[in-house]
Amino acid sequence: xxxxxxxxxxxxxxxxxxxxxxxxxxxxxxxxxxxxxxxxxxxxxxxxxxxxxxxxxxxxxxxxxxxxxxxxxxxxxxxxxxxxxxxxxxxxxxxxxxxxxxxxxxxxxxxxxxxxxxxxxxxxxxxxxxxxxxxxxxxxxxxxxxxxxxxxxxxxxxxxxxxxxxxxxxxxxxxxxxxxxxxxxxxxxxxxxxxxxxxxxxxxxxxxxxxxxxxxxxxxxxxxxxxxxxxxxxxxxxxxxxxxxxxxxxxxxxxxxxxxxxxxxxxxxxxxxxxxxxxxxxxxx
Amino acid sequence: xxxxxxxxxxxxxxxxxxxxxxxxxxxxxxxxxxxxxxxxxxxxxxxxxxxxxxxxxxxxxxxxxxxxxxxxxxxxxxxxxxxxxxxxxxxxxxxxxxxxxxxxxxxxxxxxxxxxxxxxxxxxxxxxxxxxxxxxxxxxxxxxxxxxxxxxxxxxxxxxxxxxxxxxxxxxxxxxxxxxxxxxxxxxxxxxxxxxxxxxxxxxxxxxxxxxxxxxxxxxxxxxxxxxxxxxxxxxxxxxxxxxxxxxxxxxxxxxxxxxxxxxxxxxxxxxxxxxxxxxxxxxxxxxxxxxxxxxxxxxxxxxxxxxxxxxx
Numbered sequence: 001x002x003x004x005x006x007x008x009x010x011x012x013x014x015x016x017x018x019x020x021x022x023x024x025x026x027x028x029x030x031x032x033x034x035x036x037x038x039x040x041x042x043x044x045x046x047x048x049x050x051x052x053x054x055x056x057x058x059x060x061x062x063x064x065x066x067x068x069x070x071x072x073x074x075x076x077x078x079x080x081x082x083x084x085x086x087x088x089x090x091x092x093x094x095x096x097x098x099x100x101x102x103x104x105x106x107x108x109x110x111x112x113x114x115x116x117x118x119x120x121x122x123x124x125x126x127x128x129x130x131x132x133x134x135x136x137x138x139x140x141x142x143x144x145x146x147x148x149x150x151x152x153x154x155x156x157x158x159x160x161x162x163x164x165x166x167x168x169x170x171x172x173x174x175x176x177x178x179x180x181x182x183x184x185x186x187x188x189x190x191x192x193x194x195x196x197x198x199x200x201x202x203x204x205x206x207x208x209x210x211x212x213x214x215x216x217x218x219x220x221x222x223x224x225x226x227x228x229x230x231x232x233x234x235x236x237x238x239x240x241x242x243x244x245x246x247x248x249x250x251x252x253x254x255x256x257x258x259x260x261x262x263x264x265x266x267x268x269x270x271x272x273x274x275x276x277x278x279x280x281x282x283x284x285x
Numbered sequence: 286x287x288x289x290x291x292x293x294x295x296x297x298x299x300x301x302x303x304x305x306x307x308x309x310x311x312x313x314x315x316x317x318x319x320x321x322x323x324x325x326x327x328x329x330x331x332x333x334x335x336x337x338x339x340x341x342x343x344x345x346x347x348x349x350x351x352x353x354x355x356x357x358x359x360x361x362x363x364x365x366x367x368x369x370x371x372x373x374x375x376x377x378x379x380x381x382x383x384x385x386x387x388x389x390x391x392x393x394x395x396x397x398x399x400x401x402x403x404x405x406x407x408x409x410x411x412x413x414x415x416x417x418x419x420x421x422x423x424x425x426x427x428x429x430x431x432x433x434x435x436x437x438x439x440x441x442x443x444x445x446x447x448x449x450x451x452x453x454x455x456x457x458x459x460x461x462x463x464x465x466x467x468x469x470x471x472x473x474x475x476x477x478x479x480x481x482x483x484x485x486x487x488x489x490x491x492x493x494x495x496x497x498x499x500x501x502x503x504x505x506x507x508x509x510x511x512x513x514x515x516x517x518x519x520x521x522x523x524x525x526x527x528x529x530x531x532x533x534x535x536x537x538x539x540x541x542x543x544x545x546x547x548x549x550x551x552x553x554x555x556x557x558x559x560x561x562x563x564x565x566x567x568x569x570x571x572x573x574x575x576x577x578x579x580x581x582x583x584x585x586x587x588x589x590x591x592x593x594x595x596x597x598x
Contacts, residue, residue, distance in 0.1 A: 015469045118552065148328045149496055153540040153548035160546065175469050178499070182546065219474035221499030223526055223538075232478050233471055236439055 001188055001198060003137070008163070008170040010184035010201075012177060012216065014237060018193040019173045023139040026171065027061055039137070057087055060130040064142035066122035070114045077110040079125055083132040102165075103128045103158060120151035124158065131162055141173045156183060177220050181205060186273070189213045192248040193240065199274030209276040211255045247279065255280055287319040290457055290490055291340070291377075296352035298335050298344065305557040309335045311514045313352070314583070317458065322484065322491035324501045326537075327511035328553055333494045336511075337460050340492075341379060342369045357457075374405060378451035382463035384443035388435040394446055395421065395431030401453050420449040424479060441472035445479065452483055459484060462494045477503055498537065502526065510534050513554050513564040520589035530591040532569045563594065571595060 003009045011019040024030040026037055028044070037044050039055060047055060063069035070079055080099055084091040100107055103124040114122055123143065130138050140159065144152040156179060162168060174180050180187060181201060188198040189212065197210040208214050218231045233252045238244055244251050250260040259279050267277040298310040309332045317323045327333045338344050340354055342361060354361040361372060373379075381387050389397060398420055399413040408416065418428045424445045435443060444464060451459050461480065465473040481504060484491045493504055501508050501522070508525055510518040510533065518531040529535045536549045551568040554560065560567065566576040575594050583590045584597045 014471050120552070149498075149537070150328060150540055150549045151552075153546045157546040157548050177470065216470060219470045221473075221477070221497065221503045223499055223502045230474065230478070232474055236442065 001195065003169050003171060005136070005169055006163070006167040007186065008172050008184045010172040010174060010180040010187045011190055012174060012180055012187060013190035014175065016237060016240065017190045018240075019175075019190050020141055021193075022190075023061070023141050023171055023173050026137075026139060027056075027059055029061075053087075057133045058136045059139070060133065060135040060137070061139040061141060062123075062126050062130045062143045065146055066119065066126045067114070067146075070122060070125060072114050074113070075110065076105075076112050076114075076117075076125060079114075080128045080132060083129055087133065089133065099128050099132060102131065102162070118151075119147050120154060123147060123151075123155050127155070127158060127162070131166070131168070134166065135168060137169045137171065139171045139173070142175070143172075144179065145174065145176060152179070159183070177216060189216065192237065192243065194248060194277070196249065196278065197274075197276045199271075203271070203274040207271075207274070209270055209274075209281045210249075210278045211253050211280070212249050215254075247277075287321065289316050290319045290321075290356070291315075291317045291492075292353075292355040293336070293340070294353040294355065296336065296339060296354065297350070298332070298339055299349045300345075301347045301349065302557070307556045308559060309348075309514050309556060310339070313516055315509055315516070315519075317490050317492055319457070320485075320488050320490055321507070322481075322493060322505045324493045324495060324505035324508040325511055326495055326498065326501055326508055328496060330553055330556070331511045332514040332556075333511050334462055337379070337462050337492070337494055340460060341373055341377060374401065374451075374456070375454045376456055377458045377460060378454070378456040380444070380447050380451050380459060380461040380464045382466050384440065384447045384467075385435065387447060388443060390435055393432045393434055394426075394438065398446065398449055398453065401450055405454055416453075417449075420453060421446075423452065424449045424483070439472070440468050441476060444468065444472075444476050448476075448479060448483065452487065452489075455487060456489060458490045458492055460492045460494075463496070464493070465500065466495070466497070473500075480504070510537070513559070514556060515564060515592060516583070516590075517565065517592045518590065519583075524589060530589070530596060531565075531593050532571050532595075533565050536568075563592075 001009065011022060013019050021030060025032045039059065042055065044052065044055060077096065081091055081096060097107060105121060105124050109117065109121065143159065144155045147155060163170060172180065172183050184201050186198065186200050187204045188195045189204065189210065191212045197204065197208065197213045204213060205217065208217060215231045215233050231254060235252050238251055246262045247260040247265050250256050253260065257279060265277045265279045265282065267275050268282050269275050270281060293313055293315040296310055296313040300307040300309055313336055325333045325336060339350060340361065344350065350362060356376065364372065395417050398417040402408050402413040402416050418431060421428055421431065426442060426445050438446065464480065465476050468476060477500065480491065495501060505522055507521045509516050510531065512533050518534050529538050539547045540549055549568055554564060562577045562579055563581050566572045569576065581592050581594045581597065583592045
């Protein structure tokens with residue numbers, strides 16, 4: 001997949017489908033088994049030492065769980081200046097003030113510790129740490145899913161504002177399609193470690209072609225939708241250690257054909273930038 | 286209209302804590318009819334789980350409770366522990382948010398379902414096992430998994446186990462406190478579908494607690510919105526989504542809408558140190574002088590009620 005400058009690409013899928021693994025691989029928090037990751041044209045898999053360090057500054061992450069990703073023994077001041085210290089970059093009071101202002105936190109909080117903050121404030125610290133070094137790519141791994149809805153909206157609004165101000169790109173990992181719809185320019189749908197459909201947000205929401213995407217969309221408890229018209233998938237996701245033959249979704253697919261059990265589907269571009277890997281789509285298109 | 290099954294009247298719950306008295310629930314009035322599904326919605330810390338726990342008399346020792354919880358003509362708050370045990374599970378069942386923490390990790394799933402049957406209905410071992418298998422099939426768990434342990438079940442499957450246990454004694458009400466919050470979308474759809482199916486088939490009323498407006502829409506006939514320990518609005522589902530009345534309800538519905546994010550400014554008030562007047566006034570865009578001074582009363586219209594000065598006569 002590809003992520004352009006200033007763009008938001010969302011990866012959606014069930015828990016355990018591998019969305020976080022993709023995000024972490026990009027930052028090499030997990031070392032990928034094989035493949036290439038190009039950041040501004042450079043294959044980061046081959047970079048080492050100082051050059052990698054410089055590049056890495058441009059890529060940051062916001063973790064899902066702000067409670068466990070902040071060191072409980074560090075004050076807010078230490079937490080938000082850690083990126084500077086770790087990279088030996090100069091900072092002063094103005095830098096701190098500016099950063100706190102960017103994430104709408106009061107300066108009074110600087111001497112507090114994580115346990116004294118609310119979930120929303122903690123996540124704002126997470127955002128401040130991520131944007132401190134002015135990165136060009138931020139991997140946002142379920143940045144709001146542990147938060148309440150009104151706080152969720154505040155954090156997402158903040159992320160949008162930061163994107164507008166800095167032109168940063170987001171790889172936005174989420175299982176909440178309502179949120180993804182508002183955040184993303186493009187969406188990649190993942191099932192069992194594979195991207196099954198990718199396209200612009202309106203392609204996915206209005207012209208989804210893969211049965212898995214359609215099931216995901218119909219699972220959104222959307223207000224105003226017809227309560228009865230729902231695709232409920234039967235059964236559980238198979239184990240990642242016993243991946244089914246053929247199409248990985250065939251065990252749960254409501255539209256399964258014989259070919260799906262034996263042959264892995266190829267990816268077809270059904271319209272500009274809208275790719276699907278499903279036998280049913282290849283047949284008709 | 287069906288008869289009322291459970292009625293909560295002027296329920297107040299305060300907690301004694303080191304930080305002072307926490308005013309968790311204030312003047313809660315709610316009613317659940319037979320076969321109705323009622324939803325209580327609100328942010329974390331607004332006191333919605335406290336209401337659920339108060340119904341079943343499961344609040345901790347430091348709680349000061351007043352009011353009435355009338356269920357089939359009896360006030361549950363006046364029952365002693367032994368009488369209450371006869372209500373819990375038999376008449377009112379509860380499903381919690383984290384099914385994993387409610388199951389015993391060292392006993393097989395099937396035995397845990399059967400254990401409840403043996404204790405409550407005094408069934409013999411093989412009778413209980415038969416009934417447990419029946420319940421497992423009913424909620425969509427293969428009987429072959431009878432001997433498996435909780436850690437071998439996914440979150441969704443664990444929640445099915447909890448539903449099986451909740452159904453074991455044909456209760457009249459199931460109280461479900463955020464039953465799908467820890468599950469992902471596909472599993473959530475499966476579990477909600479199951480809950481709806483079993484409650485309709487067995488004529489069970491559902492008291493659902495959630496913070497997800499989408500879930501409310503899917504599941505409920507009517508809802509109550511809670512803010513800082515108070516019910517601020519009660520309405521049938523279609524009327525609520527069509528025309529929310531309370532400024533908080535409006536802000537909730539507007540906070541994530543198709544037109545983008547409109548977060549509600551400010552944050553939830555501290556329940557140990559509440560301001561005078563309406564509890565929502567510091568965050569309300571329609572706040573006027575009276576809102577800062579006087580606590581609004583619930584104003585009732587034909588099918589709905591709202592706690593806001595802007596609607597009182």
